[in-house]
Amino acid sequence: MMWPSIALLAFVTAQRLGELVLARRNTAALLARGAREVAPEHYPLMVALHAGxxxxxxxxxxxxxxxxxxxxxxxGLQALRLWVLATLKGRWTTRIIILPGAPLVRSxxxxxxxxxxxxxxxxEIxxxxxxxxxxxxxxxFSLLNACVLLIRVKAENAALESAMILK
Structure with missing residues (x-):
């Protein structure tokens, strides 16, 4: 029976492509409001990891x-992902975007x-x-993801710290 695996792979692929569209839209809106991207150099690595x-x-x-x-x-993880997206709304993006003056989301x-x-x-990985x-x-892929996340989390925490959002 091939269709369950094909359906699941199609779901994940469509989900990730949809998230890229949403992230691009949210990023553009945040940048238009005066936000800035931080540490973009690791982003191609993250995209390559997920695409691979x-x-x-x-x-x-x-x-x-x-x-x-x-x-x-x-x-179950997909349900949690929706919770994250619903919580962040227009601030969810795949890049590290800092919006000056915006409080850290704590809900x-x-x-x-x-x-x-x-x-x-x-x-998920x-x-x-x-x-x-x-x-x-x-x-x-978990080990490769851990390497990318070490870079990403460090950069994101530093960006939030420099924006005086984290205390």
Missing amino acids: WIVGLWLLAAGRPVELFWFALFM GPYRLLRHPNYVIVIG AALPLAFGLPLYGVV
Whole structure:
């Protein structure tokens, strides 16, 4: 039965492409309001990582059975992702954008964690390959993602600190 894996991969691909459109729109709106992008040099690396993750899954996972536990975990993470998007609204973007004078969001999942979206992405990058029975793939991309997130979180925290948003 190929269609469950194809449907799941199509869902994830459409979701990520939709998020890129939303992020681009939100970024443009924030920049028009006087925001500035910080540390853009790591962004191509992050895009390459996520694109490679999806392309590799299409190559290796299409047609494989979907393991229900990992699928359910992945879908639970999607619900949490929607919570992040709903909380940040127009401030959600895939880039590090600082809007001077804007307070740090401290509602929704941000009451619990400083970077909930990154925790969700960590889970997704591991859970989706596991849903297809590809544990080594999940480990490799989790390690690559950890490298990118070390750069990203450090840059984001420094940007927020310099904007005197974090205390």
